[in-house]
Amino acid sequence: MVPTKPRLGRKEPNILIIGCDYHPGFQQIARVDTDTGEFQEHRLEHSLEAEKFYRGLKEQGHKVRVGMEASGQARWFERLLAELQFELWIGDAAEIRSKRVRKQKTDRRDAQLLLRLLLEDRFPRIWVASWENRDVRQLLWHRHRMVQMRTRLMNQLQAVALNEGVRRKKGLWREAGRKQLETFTLAPWASRRRRDLLEMLDRLTPVIAELTQAVEQEADKCPAAQRLTTHPGVGPLTALAFVLIIGEAERFRCGKQVASYLGLVPGEESSGDRQRLGHISKQGNKLLRFLMVEAAQVTVRSDPGWRCKYFHLALRRGRKIAKVAMARRLAVRLYWIWRKQWDYEQWKQFGPYAGQPGTGVGVQSNTE
Numbered sequence: 001m002v003p004t005k006p007r008l009g010r011k012e013p014n015i016l017i018i019g020c021d022y023h024p025g026f027q028q029i030a031r032v033d034t035d036t037g038e039f040q041e042h043r044l045e046h047s048l049e050a051e052k053f054y055r056g057l058k059e060q061g062h063k064v065r066v067g068m069e070a071s072g073q074a075r076w077f078e079r080l081l082a083e084l085q086f087e088l089w090i091g092d093a094a095e096i097r098s099k100r101v102r103k104q105k106t107d108r109r110d111a112q113l114l115l116r117l118l119l120e121d122r123f124p125r126i127w128v129a130s131w132e133n134r135d136v137r138q139l140l141w142h143r144h145r146m147v148q149m150r151t152r153l154m155n156q157l158q159a160v161a162l163n164e165g166v167r168r169k170k171g172l173w174r175e176a177g178r179k180q181l182e183t184f185t186l187a188p189w190a191s192r193r194r195r196d197l198l199e200m201l202d203r204l205t206p207v208i209a210e211l212t213q214a215v216e217q218e219a220d221k222c223p224a225a226q227r228l229t230t231h232p233g234v235g236p237l238t239a240l241a242f243v244l245i246i247g248e249a250e251r252f253r254c255g256k257q258v259a260s261y262l263g264l265v266p267g268e269e270s271s272g273d274r275q276r277l278g279h280i281s282k283q284g285n286k287l288l289r290f291l292m293v294e295a296a297q298v299t300v301r302s303d304p305g306w307r308c309k310y311f312h313l314a315l316r317r318g319r320k321i322a323k324v325a326m327a328r329r330l331a332v333r334l335y336w337i338w339r340k341q342w343d344y345e346q347w348k349q350f351g352p353y354a355g356q357p358g359t360g361v362g363v364q365s366n367t368e
Helices: 048-059 075-083 093-098 107-119 131-163 169-173 175-182 188-220 223-228 236-246 255-261 286-302 304-317 319-340 344-350
Strands: 015-022 026-033 039-045 063-069 087-091 266-268 277-280
Touching: 015 107, 026 107, 039 048, 039 107, 048 063, 048 075, 063 107, 075 087, 087 093, 087 107, 093 107, 131 169, 131 175, 131 188, 131 236, 131 286, 169 175, 175 188, 188 223, 188 236, 223 236, 223 319, 236 286, 236 319, 255 319, 286 304, 286 319, 304 319, 319 344
Parallel strands: 015 063, 063 087
Antiparallel strands: 015 026, 026 039, 266 277
């Protein structure tokens, strides 16, 4: 359905509203001039044709608002619109998809749907992190991928040692274990493989150390991350990732919303009197979800209260579910520490369990 007459929730003279169905190689747009009501559609190839089109709108003196679904591979487009001082609204792709009524799906229909949502003030706009925030996230992702590569290399070298009857686990990476690994008599290509794996491992280790130091420096610059590191089991990497990916604590009304945002709540398919909870949704940022599970396991090892809770859950539901449950609990606690601007000691003194029997913290009775 082609919109013929714009209906705006607020009057903004002489502005172009553009619904953009973005693809890696092109974009299909539907636009309306709110001053004249003129409607047009275009297919713009990336990136020269699209850049020429938007720069032409700037030269004509138009104010422009572009709405598009959240997607990847659009950083150059965001930079272009920011340079031209055009508004860019990023929408929740799942919610936009739910507003599609027709079963016929084409690029033109998608662009028209985005335009109609913009005109009717029903566009599900989402929060977008700043450029500085996203750049530091690249540091976290880069280090994470480097660590994954190192783990794969180490696993392959462990397999080489196991094939030679040596099982040293972490001891293989100490000086004696490394020498033993290098002295194995192997076939020519197996020996070449071992040498190449060791060389790549030696190159990755200082790179990861450098990236780890950069993460610690970025965490030192962030007061919120410093407060989060006071919690047992939470290091600079987890604290910085939590602050960067959550963005602003005020975006969430409660800890349950944070857990849902990170995909640490179960999926649900209930109807009537029947309630069915499934596996966790795994929606949201998978890096932070991974870090939450890792940090929760460290917290369990260092905090007696968490250890007791973890083993209680593990006996009832199994270790895997218990780990995720503790990760969810940690995410909620970090959210409230951040939002209240407390450190861990203040949380123990003023948190929700303060003053309860057996906690050893909070208001003490003066009666004897």
